[in-house]
Amino acid sequence: MHDLRLALRDSVKKLDDTKNTMNKLHTDYDNQIRKKDEVISMKESIIKEKDAYILKLEQEISKHDSTFISSTDFNDGIDISTSNRTSLLEESSTIKHQRTKRTAISAEPAQHKKSKDLHIVLEPYVKSDRTKEFLRDAILNNDFMKNLEMDQIMSIVDCMYPLDHPDGDLIIKEGDVGNRVYIMEEGLVEVSKHSKVLTTIGPGRVFGELAILYNCTRTASIKALSDCKLWAVNRQTFQAIMMRAGMQKQSDHFELIRNVKTFESLPEDILSKIIDSLAEVSYADGEHIVRQGAKGDTFYVVARGRAQVTQAKSKWDTPIYDRHLERGDSFGEDALQAEETRPFNVIADDPNGVTCLVLDRQCYREMIADELSRLKREESFKITRKITTYTSGEEERDLKNLRLSDIEIVCTLGVGGFGRVELVQDTRTSYKYALKQMKKQHIVAMKQQEHAMNERNIMMVTRSDFIVRLYKTFKDRKYLYMLLECCLGGELWTLLRNRGTFEEFEVRFYSACVIEAFAYLHSKGIVYRDLKPENLLLDNKGYCKLVDFGFSKKVGLGKKTWTFCGTPEYVAPEIILNKGHDMAADCWALGVLIFELISGNSPFSGPDPMKTYNIILKGIDAIEFPRKVSKMATLLIKRLCKENPIERIGYQKDGIKDIQKHQWFEGFSWECLKKGTLAAPYTPKVEHEVDTSNFDYFPEESTEPEDDLTGWDKEF
Numbered sequence: 001m002h003d004l005r006l007a008l009r010d011s012v013k014k015l016d017d018t019k020n021t022m023n024k025l026h027t028d029y030d031n032q033i034r035k036k037d038e039v040i041s042m043k044e045s046i047i048k049e050k051d052a053y054i055l056k057l058e059q060e061i062s063k064h065d066s067t068f069i070s071s072t073d074f075n076d077g078i079d080i081s082t083s084n085r086t087s088l089l090e091e092s093s094t095i096k097h098q099r100t101k102r103t104a105i106s107a108e109p110a111q112h113k114k115s116k117d118l119h120i121v122l123e124p125y126v127k128s129d130r131t132k133e134f135l136r137d138a139i140l141n142n143d144f145m146k147n148l149e150m151d152q153i154m155s156i157v158d159c160m161y162p163l164d165h166p167d168g169d170l171i172i173k174e175g176d177v178g179n180r181v182y183i184m185e186e187g188l189v190e191v192s193k194h195s196k197v198l199t200t201i202g203p204g205r206v207f208g209e210l211a212i213l214y215n216c217t218r219t220a221s222i223k224a225l226s227d228c229k230l231w232a233v234n235r236q237t238f239q240a241i242m243m244r245a246g247m248q249k250q251s252d253h254f255e256l257i258r259n260v261k262t263f264e265s266l267p268e269d270i271l272s273k274i275i276d277s278l279a280e281v282s283y284a285d286g287e288h289i290v291r292q293g294a295k296g297d298t299f300y301v302v303a304r305g306r307a308q309v310t311q312a313k314s315k316w317d318t319p320i321y322d323r324h325l326e327r328g329d330s331f332g333e334d335a336l337q338a339e340e341t342r343p344f345n346v347i348a349d350d351p352n353g354v355t356c357l358v359l360d361r362q363c364y365r366e367m368i369a370d371e372l373s374r375l376k377r378e379e380s381f382k383i384t385r386k387i388t389t390y391t392s393g394e395e396e397r398d399l400k401n402l403r404l405s406d407i408e409i410v411c412t413l414g415v416g417g418f419g420r421v422e423l424v425q426d427t428r429t430s431y432k433y434a435l436k437q438m439k440k441q442h443i444v445a446m447k448q449q450e451h452a453m454n455e456r457n458i459m460m461v462t463r464s465d466f467i468v469r470l471y472k473t474f475k476d477r478k479y480l481y482m483l484l485e486c487c488l489g490g491e492l493w494t495l496l497r498n499r500g501t502f503e504e505f506e507v508r509f510y511s512a513c514v515i516e517a518f519a520y521l522h523s524k525g526i527v528y529r530d531l532k533p534e535n536l537l538l539d540n541k542g543y544c545k546l547v548d549f550g551f552s553k554k555v556g557l558g559k560k561t562w563t564f565c566g567t568p569e570y571v572a573p574e575i576i577l578n579k580g581h582d583m584a585a586d587c588w589a590l591g592v593l594i595f596e597l598i599s600g601n602s603p604f605s606g607p608d609p610m611k612t613y614n615i616i617l618k619g620i621d622a623i624e625f626p627r628k629v630s631k632m633a634t635l636l637i638k639r640l641c642k643e644n645p646i647e648r649i650g651y652q653k654d655g656i657k658d659i660q661k662h663q664w665f666e667g668f669s670w671e672c673l674k675k676g677t678l679a680a681p682y683t684p685k686v687e688h689e690v691d692t693s694n695f696d697y698f699p700e701e702s703t704e705p706e707d708d709l710t711g712w713d714k715e716f
């Protein structure tokens, strides 16, 4: 019995020990969990602190960004607004996020100044042929300027004038507004950036071109290391030549083409497409342009010089003179329909040679013929689309009677270049909106009045589920206000920052939303010009919508615009080269976006905008695609990022539809996307109407801007 009792006591003790051990283990476990939680919350607070620090830093940077430059000090007639943040970002590179929001830049010449620029009288400076050749070769040796058209280069050469700088002179100061491009004839200069010597430049080299080409402040300083003999061209002259050459060529070709019988009944936008597809070909005196009996599929218009038509009665006869062709005369029309056996010879008969505009059948078919038959079909069915009126919910929102004083701020959603975007509510109806408020004085200081008006005018009439809706605008003494549809899912940029990359099925969805937005805008002749993840907002369902129409413009179908504008990593080569651009620039940017969303990095990215432009000009084929980008996506990106705008998918016969039909989108339900029934790859967590957890925190602003009562915003 005693033994049994002892054994029982032993067992109870053992049980107690086990219980104690268990309790201890539990306490340890709890402690560990607590510690883990503490570590997690410590980590979170470090991340928060880091974010706040980065935010502060970014705000500091954007304060410095306010050093937008203005060209009025040398009154060159072009408005320039360029944020010069690169150097500051470079300095902060060790602590910045792996992903930093990118600033857009713009150099929109005001309309009246644009035309004034075109009427500038170019003042050639007389110089020897040897000097001309020397200057031309220097330009052709420059990475950026070699891409200009030869007639632009020769006009620049003609307008260059001599300039001397003695040893020790600071010819260019980093950060200044640039007003000349130079070519060194004799001497040596030293290039430095942030006081670090980068290189030296000797005879036969161009310098000072970057600030002029891209409307930014001087990217480096240049000091004479000896007495220097230079040639210079003024910014105003340089930019007039760039813009004028493109415009003149377009209007010259337009004049020639509109008088060709085959094209006489075509609408202007199709004529413009033909013009874009034309190639200029030159022939030496006596050279055959076409040969009798040869097969051909090219159509010709004589642009310059005289050509002779001769014809032989048979193979064995000598050709006999028939007539002369001059500027505006065309031949080979039949070749546009089917292969033509040339019925005569056309031979250049001009000591200065002959230049023809040529168009081949395949190009004509791809670009124009289908569009023509579509037009004809539409004409015969007299398709008149009903203008949809979007009244749903509008009446109960009672926007007509809504006044600024009815709006109550809930909290800040974001801070932009010109002010803040607040989550607000209409106190009468409790509807929630995003209210973008822009400081008028700041807009004027940056010469962005035209852009602010464009943004308002375009967004006000835009009705697409893939574009943030603008409901109403207000203004007071200090601010312009835009009452916008609120997208509480946050920016696609933030999601990309948190994820690093997206899977292709996700990118397919987001880019499809952009494609729908572009299909809408492009059909109305509007070019968007600032595509990037920063400008795509997610709604509660996870669909993305285009926002920030500050650079959008109604160009019109078949027309071009010449503004340098966009975000460096996303600008198309024709924008960089000032060739005139249109909706095709958006197709380019779409290729860049798809690449960036899949791989996490944009394809064209240098340490500063100039290097980025240089990489863009080298083209997409020079870019190595990461393995993560599938073959099919690579093909689509390469077709979107074609150097020649007219070859870009999305800009050809079926427009944006061609992109939708691309194999990368095979199986994608465009219909469900449009109806809003397709499930988004990610649904943001939005728990209530004022849940701003998908946005960063923005501290309140203490200073108020000055009044602006100049009245430029009358129509806002």
Ligand SMILES: Nc1ncnc2c1ncn2[C@@H]1O[C@H](COP(=O)(O)OP(=O)(O)OP(=O)(O)O)[C@@H](O)[C@H]1O
Binding pocket: 104, 413, 414, 415, 416, 417, 418, 419, 420, 421, 434, 436, 468, 484, 485, 486, 487, 488, 491, 534, 535, 537, 547, 548, 550, 695
């Ligand atoms: N409709 C909206 N719904 C929710 N958030 C918005 C909305 N519009 C803007 N935001 C947020 O506010 C931020 C600032 O927007 P805003 O358009 O002023 O800035 P931005 O893109 O820098 O433009 P800007 O070029 O005009 O300075 C955006 O980055 C976005 O996070």
Ligand SMILES: Nc1nc2c(ncn2[C@@H]2O[C@@H]3COP(=O)(O)O[C@H]3[C@H]2O)c(=O)[nH]1
Binding pocket: 172, 178, 191, 193, 198, 199, 206, 207, 208, 209, 210, 211, 212, 217, 218, 219, 220, 221, 222, 610
């Ligand atoms: N930023 C930069 N400019 C350079 C370099 N080498 C030569 N330059 C020239 O320095 C010039 C300074 O003025 P710009 O920025 O107008 O144009 C710049 C270039 O022409 C270089 O490595 N970096």
